[in-house]
Amino acid sequence: MMKTFLVTGGAGFIGSAVVRELIDNSEHRVVNVDKLTYAGNLESLANVEGNARYHFVQADIGDARAMQRAFEEFQPDVVMHLAAESHVDRSIDGPAEFIQTNVVGTTVLLEAARLYWLQLKESDPQKAEGFRFHHISTDEVYGDLEGTDDLFTETTPYAPSSPYSASKASSDHLVRAWHRTYGLPSLITNCSNNYGPYHFPEKLIPLMILNALAGKPMPVYGDGQQVRDWLYVEDHARALITVATQGQTGETYNIGGHNEKTNLEVVETLCDLLDDRVGTSHLTSADSHRDLITFVADRPGHDVRYAIDASRIERELGWTPAETFETGLAKTVDWYLTNREWWQRVQDGSYRGERLGVLT
Template identity: 55%
Template sequence: MNNKTLLVTGGAGFIGANFVLYWLEKNPQDKVVVLDALTYAGNRENLVSVEDNPKFKFVHGDICDTDLVESLLQGDEVNTIVHFAAESHVDRSITGPDAFIETNILGTYSLLKAAKKVWLDEPASQGNKPIEHRFHHVSTDEVYGTLSATDPAFTEDTAYAPNSPYSASKAASDHLVRAYHHTYGLEVTTSNCSNNYGPYHFPEKLIPLIIANILHDKPLPIYGDGQQIRDWLYVEDHARGIELVLNTGSIGENYNIGGHNEWANIDIVKEICSIMNSRFSSNDALANKYPDAKSVMSGNAESLITYVTDRAGHDRRYAIDATKTKNELGYKPVESFETGINKTVDWYLTNDNWWKPLLSS
């Protein structure tokens, strides 16, 4: 496909919005239609910089509304779906799994059903060839389960072993996408990513939560011993990886997209504390802007660290092996964790008008 018209589901969320901003900048010839239900983590403010772009369109709606999805695929002549829309917070999946089953499984099924009808069935009924298309499904490393400290990182051949309602619902959606390719010939790709971080990250997640709590002099909650290890991926590097999959990935294949940055949670929190201490010591204006940040003003943000009871079924370690994506597609993250986390801290210090209203949502 030369010019693409993308339907980006969940495009007002954290990763989806960053992907939309990246795509419109790097591929100005393409049209992007965002479909988002604007639940608690979806935010139109994430897309304000492209609202006036004639190549951008926003639709407020639910991926479970199959008729709506069909009308968008037809009316906007969409030839590429990039499916981000998902409930993704593990803690919420433990206390309220229903929304995860509905959005992540039934929502993905709704999209697949609509795509099959518009791209395959209707052209065939008219004696035409299938419409050239791609259904790209964005998944997570959590479908693979957990690793010990010495286990090799997850590859695309690692058996699925999800341990939370969230990861189980994502695993189910992955299997549905695979089935629609093998059964019906829908042209699909799937990517499984590691933990993302960066601008527009909803402040209930670890990194933005730590930054916000330091600025309000609130405790920094650490589950258990804080030695849970995650591979961290700067969100724009994730967008770059998906772009490579869309442009050069093989139909029916899965691709791991990782940051090659394994960090224990407690070490991430300490790193953020150190960066914040440094920012406040070198910029007197921050004390005026954030008058409640007493601990970091005194160079002691780390004193806010508080250990809390571990989460039920908490996976110990995730790690992505992105060798296949590197070898086949030329993927390589641009940001190290050190460069990415500094960019992220600076973004949150500058954009408090974005995240402060979300703390009460």
């Protein structure tokens, strides 16, 4: 049965993967609501533009009237809330914007969804019964696993370290409050680090790829021993749709890739892939891309280790990642090598690889 999905932040990295997955591999209708800030890029959705089941609305989730109009016009069955400020370094430089988008914006969206759902209960009880509000969050809300072999579970206490993770923790608590207090049928997912095509180049993997191709230093924070669990973005998109359509309301599901790697391991693997695919003739003062690795001052408050226990979503909903870290990273490198126009236009815009989040 065709449903209407309202996806906030659908022009972003993970959001665009969700939109592409829904349009390419389902019969559902998709309404993409995106403000188009610096990381929103409609070029990431070029292959779905013109599809009769796809609609784009440029709007801010913090604009109550705009959100009300979107609900009234499109009558969604499912809200997938991905719109967020998401870069830790940017949150260090300007935390207020993260509070405005991630906390205030989520509150506005929750209220618009609640009022819409209440109207549905009067006008279309069956549609109201099936309505879902799915909030997409991060494993960073759980804090740091330094010095342990533990994994983040759905019941791990929150201990955010950065303004970004604190703002996402706040939004998670708001969603739970709207479920407990008002009965809004909601779900939450917390995911590990994503990577893959169409990733804005302020993040580790795309920044390292593009610096390496340009023969520039590849900056690694601190000693590079920070551990992250890596999840291929298209696997994540499938998981999110699975939770939105099959998950139990009021519940949380952790999504991870079973790929714990240090940042240095990630960068070294990228270097080896690039040595193999493009060679080293473009490097004027290095024999290998690994020679470009440069250790720089660490990020303030940098968490040492994240690791997700994704057994619940696998056990209850049957989702497992299709990509290993090796296959996913190879696909990612190949995508950047064959889609230079996309990232060159991004680099010509508001971000050119400069260091962010440096305290003075």
